[in-house]
Every structure is written in C-alpha cells, then in structure tokens.
Amino acid sequence: MIRYALACEHGHEFEGWFGSSADYDAQAERGLIACPVCDSRAVAKQIMAPAVSGTKKTAAPDVSPQMRSMVMEAMGKVRAHVEENFDYVGDTFAREARAIHEGRSEDRGIYGEATPAEVRKLAEDGVPVAPLPPAAPKKTDVN
Structure with missing residues (x-):
C-alpha cells in the first residue's frame, strides 16, 4: 500500500x-x-x-482489507440511510439548510448539493452540515 x-x-x-x-x-x-x-x-x-528511519520506530497504521471493507460498508449504510430518510433538495441545499437553522422552514433532515463557498459560509455561521459519503464505485471500476 x-x-x-x-x-x-x-x-x-x-x-x-x-x-x-x-x-x-x-x-x-x-x-x-x-x-x-x-x-x-x-x-x-x-x-x-519521505519517511526516514530514526532511533524511534513508529508503526504505520495497519489497514487490513477487512478494516477497509468494514469502513466502506459503514459509509455505504450512512449514505443509504440519508437517501432513504432525508429530503433531497438539490442545489437549494445551502438556502434550505440556513432556513431550517433559522426556523423559517420545517425542521427535517435534508441533503443536496452546495458549492464549497456555500458550505464554508454555512459552517462559519454555525449551521450544522457534513459531507455525504460518496457512493461506492462499481466493482468493475476499481482494481
């Protein structure tokens, strides 16, 4: 690796x-x-x-295939849960997240798209947002 x-x-x-x-x-x-x-x-x-050997040895984290698989599966479950239970608001995500935060819209879980600048501004203003884990690539697309 x-x-x-x-x-x-x-x-x-x-x-x-x-x-x-x-x-x-x-x-x-x-x-x-x-x-x-x-x-x-x-x-x-x-x-x-570059990693240079010194007198102190620190082990690199051991990322086993099982650990990687477990993390990928958990990320997939998070994404599936959001897609099944939250409202998709498309490219109005930033506006709708702000409206919910300010009490001008119904309090509910949403997901959608936002530009990096919009996400940065939401975070600066205390609006809780987090990236949705990416969809898993098709097994035919990876090695």
Missing part, C-alpha cells in the same frame, strides 16, 4: 491509500478520486516528506 497526501482544487487536504502508484494514476484518470469535503474530482498529489 502507498499513502499519498492529496488536495483538491479548493485547497481541502486529505490522504489516499492505493495499492501502487499505477493504481492512483488509473483511478485519477477515470475520475474515481474525489475530495471527501466538496466531492471535487480535481485532485492532485501533494509534496510529502
């Missing part, structure tokens, strides 16, 4: 784990790598300091 420091076009930084450098390249080329904050597909590798 190889870990890359990644960032999207909006400056959100995150990590990605891949079987090899070629796996990263193939997934990036097919648009399968997305920012977990804003879902942007314009993602690039960042400069990383």
Whole structure:
C-alpha cells in the first residue's frame, strides 16, 4: 500500500491509500478520486516528506482489507440511510439548510448539493452540515 497526501482544487487536504502508484494514476484518470469535503474530482498529489528511519520506530497504521471493507460498508449504510430518510433538495441545499437553522422552514433532515463557498459560509455561521459519503464505485471500476 502507498499513502499519498492529496488536495483538491479548493485547497481541502486529505490522504489516499492505493495499492501502487499505477493504481492512483488509473483511478485519477477515470475520475474515481474525489475530495471527501466538496466531492471535487480535481485532485492532485501533494509534496510529502519521505519517511526516514530514526532511533524511534513508529508503526504505520495497519489497514487490513477487512478494516477497509468494514469502513466502506459503514459509509455505504450512512449514505443509504440519508437517501432513504432525508429530503433531497438539490442545489437549494445551502438556502434550505440556513432556513431550517433559522426556523423559517420545517425542521427535517435534508441533503443536496452546495458549492464549497456555500458550505464554508454555512459552517462559519454555525449551521450544522457534513459531507455525504460518496457512493461506492462499481466493482468493475476499481482494481
């Protein structure tokens, strides 16, 4: 496994784990790598300091296939729950979330799309928002 420091076009930084450098390249080329904050597909590798052995040994986190599978399954269940129980409001998400927060609209769970700027403004104003986990890629689209 190889870990890359990644960032999207909006400056959100995150990590990605891949079987090899070629796996990263193939997934990036097919648009399968997305920012977990804003879902942007314009993602690039960042400069990383090399791991240098010193006198203190720190073990890298052991991400087993079972652990990865368990996390992916949990994320899928969260997404399915939201899609089944919340109201989809499309690109009016920011406006509707603000209206609910301010008591001008019915208090209910919603999901939809918002620009990174809209999400940032909602968070700054104390409106509780969180990204929806991405839909799982089709098994035929990943290695």
